[in-house]
Amino acid sequence: MKQFLSVHDVSDIDALVQKALAYKANPFQDKTLGSNKRIGCLFLNPSMRTRLSTQIAAQNLGMEAIVFNVGAEGWALEFADGAVMNGTSVEHVKDAAPIMGNYFDVLAIRTFPSLKNREEDYSENYIKQFVKYAGIPVVSLESATLHPLQSLTDVITITETFKEKRKPKVVLTWAPHVKPLPQCVANSFAQWMTAWGNADFVVTHPEGYALDEQFTKGATITTDQDAALKDADYIYVKNWSSYEQYGQILCNDQSWMLTSDKLKTTNNAKVMHCLPVRRNVELSDEILDGPNSIITQEASNRVWAAQAVLASILHG
Numbered sequence: 001m002k003q004f005l006s007v008h009d010v011s012d013i014d015a016l017v018q019k020a021l022a023y024k025a026n027p028f029q030d031k032t033l034g035s036n037k038r039i040g041c042l043f044l045n046p047s048m049r050t051r052l053s054t055q056i057a058a059q060n061l062g063m064e065a066i067v068f069n070v071g072a073e074g075w076a077l078e079f080a081d082g083a084v085m086n087g088t089s090v091e092h093v094k095d096a097a098p099i100m101g102n103y104f105d106v107l108a109i110r111t112f113p114s115l116k117n118r119e120e121d122y123s124e125n126y127i128k129q130f131v132k133y134a135g136i137p138v139v140s141l142e143s144a145t146l147h148p149l150q151s152l153t154d155v156i157t158i159t160e161t162f163k164e165k166r167k168p169k170v171v172l173t174w175a176p177h178v179k180p181l182p183q184c185v186a187n188s189f190a191q192w193m194t195a196w197g198n199a200d201f202v203v204t205h206p207e208g209y210a211l212d213e214q215f216t217k218g219a220t221i222t223t224d225q226d227a228a229l230k231d232a233d234y235i236y237v238k239n240w241s242s243y244e245q246y247g248q249i250l251c252n253d254q255s256w257m258l259t260s261d262k263l264k265t266t267n268n269a270k271v272m273h274c275l276p277v278r279r280n281v282e283l284s285d286e287i288l289d290g291p292n293s294i295i296t297q298e299a300s301n302r303v304w305a306a307q308a309v310l311a312s313i314l315h316g
């Protein structure tokens with residue numbers, strides 16, 4: 001593996017999932033693979049799970065992990081080509097990224113979208129510039145449109161929990177939220193589900209919340225949440241702001257929040273969420289604290305997803 005920015009960097013999803021599950025069974029089997037190698041984890045935005053799981057994964061492989069909270073502690077970066085830097089930005093990515101390329105063997109980056117300019121966000125200009133100027137493998141820790149480490153984790157979690165000899169029905173449902181959130185997790189989950197092909201995949205959301213078709217092609221899409229949830233084996237709950245009316249909140253309808261009552265028509269569905277979650281806004285206490293939630297297991301699997309990806313990159 002040369003980089004990890006999306007599902008397109010993975011030649012065999014199931015093989016990568018099995019690699020992750022092998023690390024889960026035996027975390028230190030490759031404890032010298034990353035000896036004398038260093039990963040730089042750059043966060044332009046906040047994180048808990050991604051930051052900690054990537055550090056643990058690197059350490060399990062004998063790799064040194066250095067975390068740099070660029071957004072809070074670093075110089076304000078400029079990404080525009082030809083910029084006259086007489087404003088707030090202090091250092092151009094053209095100057096910063098090659099230095100990181102010298103300091104590290106792998107560069108991992110979190111860079112959220114602005115949610116103001118769709119064309120700019122969906123160009124993935126920020127992470128692409130790190131790829132262009134760092135000259136070393138780049139791993140997305142969540143970019144403007146995608147969160148591939150989360151999605152790999154989600155496929156791992158479905159694989160290890162589904163024991164029947166048929167495809168599971170997996171439903172991605174929009175949920176309410178008080179703030180406009182990126183489409184990254186939903187885009188990425190849809191991209192991985194459709195590429196994986198081992199699930200009957202349904203997306204449900206209110207009017208005005210359709211995701212970019214490049215990620216949902218092949219999925220069943222409906223604005224009828226009740227119909228979508230019927231016979232579901234997995235329900236992936238996530239809020240996202242509108243892609244069509246970019247970055248806007250168009251709906252605050254609390255009837256979209258998943259409750260135990262809504263599970264009645266499902267196949268005793270397991271409930272997933274990437275976290276962090278706003279309790280009793282996005283997801284009810286009764287679901288989060290109930291027997292159908294596999295959210296903690298899902299978040300724990302972030303370590304094995306990161307370890308499988310880093311090992312694949314170290315193998316080249």
Ligand code: CP
Pocket residue numbers: 046047048049050051142150274275276
């Ligand atoms: N799911 C996820 O990426 O969590 P963090 O934002 O805490 O890293």
